[in-house]
Amino acid sequence: AQSVTQPDIHITVSEGASLELRCNYSYGATPYLFWYVQSPGQGLQLLLKYFSGDTLVQGIKGFEAEFKRSQSSFNLRKPSVHWSDAAEYFCAVGAGAAGNKLTFGGGTRVLVKP
């Protein structure tokens, strides 16, 4: 069965500083990997996804993530954080085949200090 671990429950970062959110997955084959962001009381917005190809993926809002098969990781990064980036971030893994479900990590709450 697939699983996702986000080791950091919450991270506090100063505005303008860099941000890295960790994600480790467990899956027997090449996974489909996703990062979503959720503001309070809202649904999920896709930041970026990895299906295949280039392992460094660019997303929206200046985010990027790198798929490292050897480490079973898909860490999310942003070079310079803005106050509006304060939110909950979820990493998810899917098996890729039609109809397969996504499994989510526990989430990381990001707080941005002025």
Added chain:
Amino acid sequence: GAVVSQHPSRVICKSGTSVKIECRSLDFQATTMFWYRQFPKQSLMLMATSNEGSKATYEQGVEKDKFLINHASLTLSTLTVTSAHPEDSSFYICSARGGSNGYTFGSGTRLTVV
């Protein structure tokens, strides 16, 4: 891009009554939809996978007679919480498999049972 509309966004109901939540794919056909439940400050937990024209597949521990799922068309899935109790109060999110991003999420429904 793919859009999923989820209604209502908020609902308050009395204990013992039933509540129906709708999830519509607006610009694509979704043969598979997913229903998640999210408790405050927690991750998304998959409740069931809904396939058009067939019975839903429920995750272990989810009461299928309490959470009725119907996926009668390629664009609509509904979740009915029957005989609701305060412990059913939660944030419910649907997701449709399809579109270029693989999975598209609704904006969620905040259910409060009083």
